[in-house]
Amino acid sequence: MRTGQLIKELRLKKGITQEDLASLTDISVRTIQRIESGEVDPRAYTLQSIAGALGVEYETLAMNEPSFGGATKEDTSKWLPLIHLSGLLILIAPPIVLWILKRDEVKDIRKHAVDVINYQLSISLYAIPLVLFGIYPILIALFIYSQVVIILNTIKVTAHQPYKYRLNIKFLKPYQEELSLS
Known part of the structure; x- marks a missing residue:
């Protein structure tokens, strides 16, 4: 049974x-409707x-989350960290390849891949003037900072905690905007 149901x-x-x-929850009625209908x-x-408002344990609802495209929680736990770790290579291709290969199997892979790609593009953009003006100490510091941020994220x-890439410019959007014909 799906969580919304x-x-x-x-x-x-x-x-x-x-x-x-x-x-009871300070959540909008529309959000409740969207959760129950399975939209989100x-x-x-x-x-x-x-869970608190309904008087049930959080785990009752959390364990009821559907798998995505047949992927297990173990698949998600493996591929999402790998997407982030691929950011260490300073190449945009690895997260794109992983995203394309696993997009139908791993929930939220698009969001994670876009976050990593945006971060890599942002750091590259910040590095260009440093290289052009020969400010190598700051360039090295930027490189070390970016690697530490990627490892921490x-x-x-991996621990299923929220992550954040600071200094990130949003070149790509994590979710496609749906076009409405109305």
């Missing part, structure tokens, strides 16, 4: 409306809030 069933068993759940997968803090992704 389980949330809806638990909500109905408690006899509360989507509006009631929204007010809720984030961990959203699940925690909903790989560790965070």
